[in-house]
Amino acid sequence: MNNNLILGFLCSHGGSNMQAIIDNIKNGKLNAKAGAVISNNSDAFALKRAEKENIPAYHISNKTHDDVDAEIINIFDKYNVNTVILAGYMKIVSKRIIEHYNGRVLNIHPALLPKFGGEGMYGINVHKAVILSGAKVSGATIHLVTPNYDDGRILNQMEVPVYTSDTPQILADRVLETEHILYSDTLIKIANGDIKI
Numbered sequence: 001m002n003n004n005l006i007l008g009f010l011c012s013h014g015g016s017n018m019q020a021i022i023d024n025i026k027n028g029k030l031n032a033k034a035g036a037v038i039s040n041n042s043d044a045f046a047l048k049r050a051e052k053e054n055i056p057a058y059h060i061s062n063k064t065h066d067d068v069d070a071e072i073i074n075i076f077d078k079y080n081v082n083t084v085i086l087a088g089y090m091k092i093v094s095k096r097i098i099e100h101y102n103g104r105v106l107n108i109h110p111a112l113l114p115k116f117g118g119e120g121m122y123g124i125n126v127h128k129a130v131i132l133s134g135a136k137v138s139g140a141t142i143h144l145v146t147p148n149y150d151d152g153r154i155l156n157q158m159e160v161p162v163y164t165s166d167t168p169q170i171l172a173d174r175v176l177e178t179e180h181i182l183y184s185d186t187l188i189k190i191a192n193g194d195i196k197i
């Protein structure tokens with residue numbers, strides 16, 4: 001089964017999750033197409049990664065456009081995007097975008113939701129909170145996006161151990177490695193129908 005995934009990426013920073021997905025498209029593990037990449041941050045390394053991979057890349061923000069949502073939809077529709085992939089995207093996604101893509105908007109969160117999610121729980125803050133909590137396990141979550149932070153249907157999760165010697169950065173690096181596996185694994189399962197969105 002092939003759900004003909006055409007991916008539109010929304011990134012704000014490094015884009016390593018996006019790169020991992022692109023690498024799995026190139027090596028044939030993931031049957032999907034990278035349609036376009038949009039960042040709200042003109043300096044995002046994700047844009048440079050996209051350009052290197054010859055994927056259309058755009059900087060769209062409220063500094064460049066009056067109606068950011070309309071521009072995101074306009075660009076993604078130009079490349080026939082049918083699934084939106086948030087990969088380190090720091091902005092809230094509006095109902096308008098979520099409805100336009102029939103709810104097919106995914107995000108990756110660097111913890112085991114519903115724990116350690118919600119407003120302010122991003123980046124190193126997440127790992128600090130996990131370590132402070134004394135949790136022995138953390139991980140990453142792929143979920144559908146709603147107009148609120150981190151509260152859509154959970155599609156897939158992967159766990160990593162937390163060691164007493166861990167600093168927040170050591171844990172962040174361990175979780176990020178897992179993210180790179182989890183996102184592609186989830187998209188492979190969506191493409192072959194094992195996960196329904």
Ligand code: GRF
Pocket residue numbers: 011012013014015016017018087088089108109110123176179
């Ligand atoms: C990852 O930790 C992800 O969980 C979070 O933002 C970070 C993105 O990293 N949403 P990158 O931009 O994909 O390298």
